Amino acid sequence: EQKIRSFENRVLRTICGPFFDTEENRWRRRKNKELREITKVPPITSYIKGQRIQWFGHAMRREETNEVRAAIEYKPTGRRPRGRPKKRWMDGVQQDLERLEVTEWEERIQDRDYWRAVTVAAKTLTEL
Numbered sequence: 001e002q003k004i005r006s007f008e009n010r011v012l013r014t015i016c017g018p019f020f021d022t023e024e025n026r027w028r029r030r031k032n033k034e035l036r037e038i039t040k041v042p043p044i045t046s047y048i049k050g051q052r053i054q055w056f057g058h059a060m061r062r063e064e065t066n067e068v069r070a071a072i073e074y075k076p077t078g079r080r081p082r083g084r085p086k087k088r089w090m091d092g093v094q095q096d097l098e099r100l101e102v103t104e105w106e107e108r109i110q111d112r113d114y115w116r117a118v119t120v121a122a123k124t125l126t127e128l
Contacts, residue, residue, distance in 0.1 A: 001045055008044045009035060042124055049096050050123030056093050057115040096122065 012035045018027045019034070030038070059068045072090060097105055100122055108114055 004045055004048070005043060012039055015039075046125050047123050049092075050119050052093060053096060053100075053122050054115075054119040057109050057112075057119070060109050061112075100125075 009032055013030060016030055016035060016038055019030050020026075021028050036043075056072070059066075059072055062069045064070075097118075100118060102108070102118055
């Protein structure tokens with residue numbers, strides 16, 4: 001996520017160009033906050049997370065026997081290696097839903113209008 005955010009800021013800096021600071025009488029790079037104020041676009045990571053939540057809703061509305069849904073709901077058996085557990089795709093989705101304060105998503109995911117509102121909210125939030 002940090003790499004995507006860094007790349008996006010680099011692209012925005014290239015588009016907006018340097019800034020001549022009259023107080024210091026020199027050219028300088030624009031700060032991230034200045035880039036956001038100039039462009040007025042939400043971060044690309046918010047859009048990606050919104051798309052992920054949208055696809056999650058689409059997949060979870062499928063039949064329980066569907067392969068995609070089975071892959072999402074799959075719980076591996078056996079022992080995991082030592083160290084910090086690897087972050088799974090579903091962990092990221094649940095974390096995003098918690099930040100959006102979506103509770104009881106198992107039942108609410110069937111309501112397409114509600115879920116569409118959740119995905120729009122996720123895509124427009126600046127810090128998700």
